Amino acid sequence: MAFPNDETGNVLQEMQAAGIDLSVMHEVVFFQLFEQQAQAQALVDHLADVAPAMKVSIHPDTETPNVWDVDCSVSMVPSYDGIVAQEAEFEQLAAKFKGYNDGWGIEA
Numbered sequence: 001m002a003f004p005n006d007e008t009g010n011v012l013q014e015m016q017a018a019g020i021d022l023s024v025m026h027e028v029v030f031f032q033l034f035e036q037q038a039q040a041q042a043l044v045d046h047l048a049d050v051a052p053a054m055k056v057s058i059h060p061d062t063e064t065p066n067v068w069d070v071d072c073s074v075s076m077v078p079s080y081d082g083i084v085a086q087e088a089e090f091e092q093l094a095a096k097f098k099g100y101n102d103g104w105g106i107e108a
Contacts, residue, residue, distance in 0.1 A: 008083050015078075015106065022078050027107040030090045032070040033061065034099035040068035043097045047072065070099070078106060 001016060003009030016022055034040040040058050047056050054072060061067035072090065076082055083104060091101040 003080050008087070009080060012078065012080060012083070020106065024077065025075055026078050027055075027073045028076050028078050028083065028086070028104055029107060030072045030074065030086060030104045031102040032072065032090060032094040032099050033064075033102045034068045034070065034094075034097065035066065036098075037068050039098045040070050043070050043094060043099065046093075046097070069102075070094075073107070 001022070003012045003016075012022060020026075032040070032043060034043070037058075044056050044058050047054055054074065056073070057071045059069050059071075061069050074086060076086070087101055087104060094100050
């Protein structure tokens, strides 16, 4: 399967080359970053209300001091269009709480 030549397409291509079956459901984790714990917690609380089945975790960023990560796991078939659409949704949502989307990955 061919993917567009951008960051998302390249990651999917690498996963496929590594033998990950992209035609089945996976837990895809979308990473949101915040400068304040209260902002991160506000997103967690919001998601608990609007998407109670979504697995969400909050923790200090391991690489950057004073930054908080909110990891949002979505069960989905990791298609290019699906990933791009979900990232755009999280980007808008994180911005409402003064954060930003910082990519995605698959729990292997």
